[in-house]
Amino acid sequence: xxxxxxxxxxxxxxxxxxxxxxxxxxxxxxxxxxxxxxxxxxxxxxxxxxxxxxxxxxxxxxxxxxxxxxxxxxxxxxxxxxxxxxxxxxxxxxxxxxxxxxxxxxxxxxxxxxxxxxxxxxxxxxxxxxxxxxxxxxxxx
Amino acid sequence: xxxxxxxxxxxxxxxxxxxxxxxxxxxxxxxxxxxxxxxxxxxxxxxxxxxxxxxxxxxxxxxxxxxxxxxxxxxxxxxxxxxxxxxxxxxxxxxxxxxxxxxxxxxxxxxxxxxxxxxxxxxxxxxxxxxxxxxxxxxxxxxxxxxxxxxxxxxxxxxxxxxxxxxxx
Numbered sequence: 001x002x003x004x005x006x007x008x009x010x011x012x013x014x015x016x017x018x019x020x021x022x023x024x025x026x027x028x029x030x031x032x033x034x035x036x037x038x039x040x041x042x043x044x045x046x047x048x049x050x051x052x053x054x055x056x057x058x059x060x061x062x063x064x065x066x067x068x069x070x071x072x073x074x075x076x077x078x079x080x081x082x083x084x085x086x087x088x089x090x091x092x093x094x095x096x097x098x099x100x101x102x103x104x105x106x107x108x109x110x111x112x113x114x115x116x117x118x119x120x121x122x123x124x125x126x127x128x129x130x131x132x133x134x135x136x137x138x139x140x141x
Numbered sequence: 142x143x144x145x146x147x148x149x150x151x152x153x154x155x156x157x158x159x160x161x162x163x164x165x166x167x168x169x170x171x172x173x174x175x176x177x178x179x180x181x182x183x184x185x186x187x188x189x190x191x192x193x194x195x196x197x198x199x200x201x202x203x204x205x206x207x208x209x210x211x212x213x214x215x216x217x218x219x220x221x222x223x224x225x226x227x228x229x230x231x232x233x234x235x236x237x238x239x240x241x242x243x244x245x246x247x248x249x250x251x252x253x254x255x256x257x258x259x260x261x262x263x264x265x266x267x268x269x270x271x272x273x274x275x276x277x278x279x280x281x282x283x284x285x286x287x288x289x290x291x292x293x294x295x296x297x298x299x300x301x302x303x304x305x306x307x308x309x310x
Contacts, residue, residue, distance in 0.1 A: 038221060063177075069201060081202075086239070
C-alpha cells in the first residue's frame with residue numbers, strides 16, 4: 001500500500017509539520033551536485049571555497065527546495081501535490097552544518113475537486129535562519 | 142556611478158532555450174532521491190507509485206527545477222554548465238536571493254524536458270551595506286513534448302559590489 005494522504009478536513013491552521021533534520025557532509029554535497037548535473041567546485045573544493053573567503057564548501061541553496069518538498073510529501077502523503085513553492089535564502093550553510101526544517105499549516109481552502117493547504121517552512125542552523133519557504137499543497141478530498 | 146548601465150539594460154528580455162537531450166529517466170530520478178536520502182518508493186517502485194494513482198514512478202517535486210540535465214555544453218572554469226547569462230557585471234559577488242516555483246503536474250521518467258530562460262528584469266536598489274546592488278530576475282519555463290508546461294522557476298539573483306560605496310580601494 002502507498003502511504004495514505006492527509007485529508008484537509010483533519011488539519012488545523014497552526015498545526016506543525018514533523019521536524020526534519022540532517023547533517024550535510026561533503027559527500028552529500030557531491031552527491032547532490034552530481035544528481036543535479038551541477039559540478040560547481042564551490043560545493044566540494046575546499047581550496048576554492050577558501051580562495052573566495054568562505055570557511056568551507058557551500059551547500060547549494062537550491063537543495064533547500066528539495067528539503068522543504070521532502071518534509072511536505074513525507075507529512076502529507078503519496079497523493080499530495082506541491083503546486084507552488086517559494087523560497088527565500090537568508091544565510092549560507094556549509095558542509096558539516098546540521099540543519100533543521102520546521103513548518104506549519106497557515107491556511108486551508110476548498111478549490112474545486114481539491115483542497116489547497118498553505119504551509120510556511122523554515123530551515124534553521126542553530127538559531128540562524130538559512131531559508132524560508134511558503135508552499136501550496138493540493139490534497140484530494 | 143550607476144551599476145545599471147545601458148549595456149546591461151539591453152539584456153532585459155533576452156531568451157535562451159535548451160531543448161531536451163533525452164527523457165528524464167528513472168536513473169536520474171532515483172539518483173536525485175538517493176542524493177537527498179529520500180527513500181520514498183514513489184521515486185523507485187512502479188508498483189507502489191501505481192497504487193498511489195500514478196502511471197509509473199514520479200520525480201521528487203523539485204527535481205525538474207533543480208537539475209541542469211537540460212544543458213549540453215562544456216562546464217565553465219568553475220565546473221558549472223547549467224544556464225547562466227554571462228552579464229557584463231564586474232566587481233560584484235553573485236548571491237541567490239530567491240526561487241519561486243510553480244508545478245502543473247507530477248514529472249514522469251518519460252518526460253523530455255526542455256528549458257526556456259528569459260531575463261525578465263534588472264533593477265538597481267539601495268543596499269543595507271551602503272550604495273546599491275543589482276537584482277536580476279529570470280524565469281525558466283520547463284516544458285515536455287508538445288510544449289506542455291510542466292513547471293516555472295522565477296529566480297532572483299543579487300549582484301553586490303565587492304567594494305561598498307564610499308570605501309576607497
